[in-house]
Amino acid sequence: MAPIQVGQVFKSFEEFEEARKQYEMLNHMKWVTKSSSSISQENKIRAADGRPLMNPNLKHKNIKFICKFGGVARKKSKGLRTHLSTWKIECPAMLHLVAHTTDGLTVEALHETHAGHGLMEEETDVMPENRKLHPDDQSQLNALLDGKVKPSLIKPLLADMKSGAMNARDIANYRAKRQKENRGGRTEDEMLQDTLVDIQEADPSA
Numbered sequence: 346m347a348p349i350q351v352g353q354v355f356k357s358f359e360e361f362e363e364a365r366k367q368y369e370m371l372n373h374m375k376w377v378t379k380s381s382s383s384i385s386q387e388n389k390i391r392a393a394d395g396r397p398l399m400n401p402n403l404k405h406k407n408i409k410f411i412c413k414f415g416g417v418a419r420k421k422s423k424g425l426r427t428h429l430s431t432w433k434i435e436c437p438a439m440l441h442l443v444a445h446t447t448d449g450l451t452v453e454a455l456h457e458t459h460a461g462h463g464l465m466e467e468e469t470d471v472m473p474e475n476r477k478l479h480p481d482d483q484s485q486l487n488a489l490l491d492g493k494v495k496p497s498l499i500k501p502l503l504a505d506m507k508s509g510a511m512n513a514r515d516i517a518n519y520r521a522k523r524q525k526e527n528r529g530g531r532t533e534d535e536m537l538q539d540t541l542v543d544i545q546e547a548d549p550s551a
């Protein structure tokens with residue numbers, strides 16, 4: 346079953362977010378919020394009117410997403426020429442949810458046709474911003490690399506930290522970049538040691 350379908354009702358925004366992540370992975374794309382209105386604001390009005398409150402876990406009374414790769418949000422221009430503001434590339438892909446009842450967020454519309462851009466490759470499904478080394482982990486990773494720990498052994502350690510999405514290849518790339526920055530050139534011994542690490546990496550039985 347597709348993770349998101351028109352008419353589907355989510356019992357919380359969190360539940361929807363899980364489905365959204367699945368949808369993005371399956372469809373090699375990413376949704377970004379275009380506009381939204383909050384449940385907390387709606388509940389203030391309801392409280393004032395004496396009407397039943399909505400479940401705050403729904404988070405949004407109304408939320409619209411557009412495709413991240415489909416364009417540039419409208420420019421906010423100040424002054425007299427505002428009317429000239431334009432949409433650049435227009436990808437028609439769109440997802441719209443509305444809380445029709447006090448306890449359900451309904452998929453109102455889902456336009457799945459993309460235009461004006463390609464979709465992500467499989468390997469970029471984990472977005473680059475999530476694969477970067479988190480600053481909090483940097484000194485720890487540097488210490489492990491200085492101790493010549495193999496990237497594949499470092500990977501499970503990072504999983505418990507903030508850089509969990511980095512893979513062994515990312516770590517190896519980071520190590521190479523850092524070596525280059527640190528020394529501008531490695532000594533023969535260091536190069537030999539790194540080569541040995543790489544051989545072990547390629548063939549764990551070595």
Ligand SMILES: [Zn+2]
Binds near residue numbers: 412415436438458459
């Ligand atoms: Zn698109």
